[in-house]
Amino acid sequence: MGVLIMAIDKIIVLLFSVLGVVSTYWFFLLKKDSEVVVNDSVQIIVDGGYTPSTISIQKNKSTAITFLRKDASSCLDEVVLSDFKIRKYLPLNKKVVIHLVPKHTGEFPFTCGMNMFHGKIIVV
Amino acid sequence: MSEIKKTFPIKGMHCASCVRVIERALSKTPGISNAVVNLATEKATITYDPNECREEHIESAVSRVGYSINTKLTTQLPDEEKIEKAQILSALKRKVSISLVLGGLILWGSFPGLMETAPLFLKNYWVQFLLATPVQFWAGLEFYRAAIPALRHRTANMDTLVAIGTTVAYFYSVFVTMFPSMVMDINMEVMPYFDVSTIVIGLILLGRYFEARAKDQTSDAIKKLIGLQAKTARVVRNGQEFDIPIEEVVIGDVIRVRPGEKVPVDGIILQGESSVDESMITGESIPVDKTKSDMVIGATVNKTGTFTYKAMKIGHDTMLAQIITLVQEAQGSKAPIQRVADSISAYFVPIVIMLAFITFGVWYVVGPDPIFLHAMLNTVAVLIIACPCAMGLATPTAIMVGTGKGAAHGILIRDAQSLEIAHKINTVIFDKTGTLTNGQPEVTDIQSLSTLSSNQLLGYAASIEKNSEHSLAYAILKKAENENVTLQQVSKFKAISGHGVEGYIEKKHIILGNKRLMTTMKIALSQINSTMSKLESEGKTVMIVAVDKKIVGLIAVADTIKETAREGVEALQKLGIDVIMITGDNQQTARAIANKVGIAHILSEVLPHQKEAEVRALQATGKKVAMVGDGINDAPALAAADVGIAMGTGTDVAIEAADITLINKDLRTVASAIILSRKTMKTIKLNLFWAFGYNVLLIPVAMGVLYPFFNILLNPILASFAMASSSISVVTNSLLLKRAKI
Numbered sequence: 001m002g003v004l005i006m007a008i009d010k011i012i013v014l015l016f017s018v019l020g021v022v023s024t025y026w027f028f029l030l031k032k033d034s035e036v037v038v039n040d041s042v043q044i045i046v047d048g049g050y051t052p053s054t055i056s057i058q059k060n061k062s063t064a065i066t067f068l069r070k071d072a073s074s075c076l077d078e079v080v081l082s083d084f085k086i087r088k089y090l091p092l093n094k095k096v097v098i099h100l101v102p103k104h105t106g107e108f109p110f111t112c113g114m115n116m117f118h119g120k121i122i123v124v
Numbered sequence: 125m126s127e128i129k130k131t132f133p134i135k136g137m138h139c140a141s142c143v144r145v146i147e148r149a150l151s152k153t154p155g156i157s158n159a160v161v162n163l164a165t166e167k168a169t170i171t172y173d174p175n176e177c178r179e180e181h182i183e184s185a186v187s188r189v190g191y192s193i194n195t196k197l198t199t200q201l202p203d204e205e206k207i208e209k210a211q212i213l214s215a216l217k218r219k220v221s222i223s224l225v226l227g228g229l230i231l232w233g234s235f236p237g238l239m240e241t242a243p244l245f246l247k248n249y250w251v252q253f254l255l256a257t258p259v260q261f262w263a264g265l266e267f268y269r270a271a272i273p274a275l276r277h278r279t280a281n282m283d284t285l286v287a288i289g290t291t292v293a294y295f296y297s298v299f300v301t302m303f304p305s306m307v308m309d310i311n312m313e314v315m316p317y318f319d320v321s322t323i324v325i326g327l328i329l330l331g332r333y334f335e336a337r338a339k340d341q342t343s344d345a346i347k348k349l350i351g352l353q354a355k356t357a358r359v360v361r362n363g364q365e366f367d368i369p370i371e372e373v374v375i376g377d378v379i380r381v382r383p384g385e386k387v388p389v390d391g392i393i394l395q396g397e398s399s400v401d402e403s404m405i406t407g408e409s410i411p412v413d414k415t416k417s418d419m420v421i422g423a424t425v426n427k428t429g430t431f432t433y434k435a436m437k438i439g440h441d442t443m444l445a446q447i448i449t450l451v452q453e454a455q456g457s458k459a460p461i462q463r464v465a466d467s468i469s470a471y472f473v474p475i476v477i478m479l480a481f482i483t484f485g486v487w488y489v490v491g492p493d494p495i496f497l498h499a500m501l502n503t504v505a506v507l508i509i510a511c512p513c514a515m516g517l518a519t520p521t522a523i524m525v526g527t528g529k530g531a532a533h534g535i536l537i538r539d540a541q542s543l544e545i546a547h548k549i550n551t552v553i554f555d556k557t558g559t560l561t562n563g564q565p566e567v568t569d570i571q572s573l574s575t576l577s578s579n580q581l582l583g584y585a586a587s588i589e590k591n592s593e594h595s596l597a598y599a600i601l602k603k604a605e606n607e608n609v610t611l612q613q614v615s616k617f618k619a620i621s622g623h624g625v626e627g628y629i630e631k632k633h634i635i636l637g638n639k640r641l642m643t644t645m646k647i648a649l650s651q652i653n654s655t656m657s658k659l660e661s662e663g664k665t666v667m668i669v670a671v672d673k674k675i676v677g678l679i680a681v682a683d684t685i686k687e688t689a690r691e692g693v694e695a696l697q698k699l700g701i702d703v704i705m706i707t708g709d710n711q712q713t714a715r716a717i718a719n720k721v722g723i724a725h726i727l728s729e730v731l732p733h734q735k736e737a738e739v740r741a742l743q744a745t746g747k748k749v750a751m752v753g754d755g756i757n758d759a760p761a762l763a764a765a766d767v768g769i770a771m772g773t774g775t776d777v778a779i780e781a782a783d784i785t786l787i788n789k790d791l792r793t794v795a796s797a798i799i800l801s802r803k804t805m806k807t808i809k810l811n812l813f814w815a816f817g818y819n820v821l822l823i824p825v826a827m828g829v830l831y832p833f834f835n836i837l838l839n840p841i842l843a844s845f846a847m848a849s850s851s852i853s854v855v856t857n858s859l860l861l862k863r864a865k866i
């Protein structure tokens with residue numbers, strides 16, 4: 001009986017582990033970002049990531065992107081738009097405006113200073 | 125709607141009612157949501173929507189009520205970033221100290237070997253629970269604060285790992301403390317692990333503290349550059365001399381600079397002479413003598429004399445402002461080598477969480493007794509040891525230190541990509557005129573081959589060259605001026621690029637140019653060949669003067685070689701780089717100059733527009749080519765090269781065309797730039813190797829792969845120690861670049 005109980009708990013743990021792996025994969029790696037189409041300006045809230053995280057802006061048009069960091073974590077205290085050669089410190093609860101006039105179409109990522117959090121600017 | 129907050133200086137306030145008047149005027153302005161005026165600092169902090177309210181609206185609102193506001197310069201809110209970072213560091217320090225003390229006490233009361241010496245109350249699990257709880261939820265709050273919002277975005281970072289790891293250890297310990305009988309019922313030892321949760325939090329926060337301090341130092345260079353800016357300027361307006369804030373200086377202002385003072389903005393000396401220390405901008409350690417008509421750069425320091433100068437560039441247009449922008453941009457750019465780290469770090473944390481699940485399952489199912497404890501502790505160790513930060517910090521910290529160090533030595537790097545490519549350079553092409561030489565040629569010989577006198581010959585040449593912009597023209601005109609030669613009227617002037625000029629003086633057809641031009645014009649050269657060869661072998665550029673298609677004389681011009689040319693070339697050759705000189709001069713003249721500077725490989729008789737093709741031809745042979753030029757005339761060649769290096773200038777055009785701009789005229793800096801690139805890349809590679817190697821080796825160890833062979837398991841406390849040291853070591857390694865000799 002004892003052997004059987006041990007076996008059952010091991011089966012449960014095994015299933016739990018497999019389920020953990022699968023759900024981690026699904027939760028973090030299979031998420032889909034919804035795209036926000038921006039006309040002139042957009043505000044991106046920085047709190048555990050970027051909201052919205054994917055924005056679509058127009059080529060050759062000036063767009064004001066305002067970052068507002070509400071997350072006290074130092075991980076998010078910098079935003080890097082490397083394709084536009086911009087690295088900005090984001091003071092807590094203060095707006096930082098970045099003006100972009102993209103010259104090329106394409107997808108340009110933006111990240112936190114350590115490249116842990118990601119967002120995307122789609123230029124159309 | 126996107127609002128911004130800016131602070132501007134205000135003038136004309138006397139009392140508190142002024143404050144209210146201005147605040148009211150501003151708050152009535154459409155687009156302004158908040159305005160706070162400070163009488164003591166004489167500043168207004170305005171929150172406004174830049175799309176709705178422009179700066180001129182702010183200015184007119186303030187001037188309407190009788191005051192003036194300067195919106196040209198935004199005063200940075202009192203170094204917000206610095207203050208905020210200092211506050212974070214001091215809070216972190218407090219949390220580290222408290223959690224390590226409390227964790228230490230718990231460790232004393234629970235660690236085998238130590239606990240025998242501990243007072244009895246520390247061995248009490250309830251006391252340990254009371255000590256561990258503030259560490260978990262006060263000191264460790266920042267892990268939850270970062271992890272929970274991140275989870276809402278379906279992302280995870282290092283905080284997620286630490287939060288999960290310590291929470292598991294903490295709540296297991298709470299369960300053991302509160303329900304010991306249930307634990308005993310399933311034949312498990314009643315042993316809480318509060319020491320693990322507290323010490324892990326303490327050590328990781330300690331690591332974060334050191335990392336933040338070190339990371340702050342990586343941006344020292346830019347802070348130093350910003351700090352160079354002068355605060356005031358002594359202007360002379362309407363015959364009166366007074367000090368004004370630098371923001372109020374306008375173009376055309378006459379500024380007086382006394383010994384020991386900083387030059388406030390860029391300009392041209394009107395009166396006086398002095399020697400100026402430009403090392404902070406150009407990296408050149410020897411002060412430069414300045415006299416009337418010389419350029420002075422803002423933020424440099426006047427050493428000996430007093431002079432007045434005319435402000436030519438202010439605000440964002442000064443060289444210092446441009447350098448700051450360039451360095452900031454370079455620090456925001458991404459090196460191609462970082463792409464590998466980027467693609468891995470996007471998946472890293474989720475993969476570690478999956479590995480943690482696998483670790484728990486495997487240890488529970490096939491591990492030795494006590495299975496639950498082994499499974500739990502190894503899972504916690506996996507979560508704690510993983511260090512994505514080291515990967516994220518490896519490249520940007522080195523780029524920040526590298527570009528900053530470059531700026532301190534007068535080497536401005538456009539972006540991280542340029543810095544990366546520069547380390548692969550194996551061929552450097554120097555443009556001759558203005559780069560290897562001073563670019564100010566002088567007439568050395570005038571030989572008449574006809575009845576014309578030397579001065580008549582010079583008169584023809586100077587009259588026709590008056591219309592040309594070539595550097596040789598300047599030499600001839602200067603000579604004519606010195607010899608008091610009168611210039612004549614020229615008609616039908618034509619410049620033939622890379623060849624010479626022609627025109628008519630009193631119906632005589634005058635041609636001035638090189639052999640090629642004469643050949644094109646079908647003028648026989650046989651009579652002058654030997655004379656020309658002799659002059660050319662001395663490194664002189666010879667121009668032939670022909671009147672009505674007959675050669676009447678020769679004018680030889682020579683440029684002086686820069687003092688540092690030979691050393692600069694040698695330094696590159698020592699690095700194993702092939703050095704080439706490119707010039708429009710003929711083979712003989714070019715050879716003479718190349719010999720003087722120690723260059724064996726020359727590309728002579730290359731017309732300006734052919735330089736780009738020469739660069740491409742070398743690239744086609746598989747060489748990585750750097751082109752060094754003045755950045756203005758060589759723009760296409762600089763752009764075509766793998767790395768375009770503009771030398772001895774800080775003009776917009778040069779910076780635009782070049783990947784690397786060298787502000788000083790010292791040719792040794794070219795080698796320094798390449799050494800800097802090599803050292804930065806070495807640092808990045810070492811950082812990446814360390815960051816990857818660390819995770820690749822230690823995550824499996826934490827999972828327990830060594831246990832079946834050597835009985836080795838990694839204690840989560842040791843894991844947190846390793847993890848904290850990992851990111852510190854990467855940042856410290858980048859900071860070592862500061863000490864590198866370039």
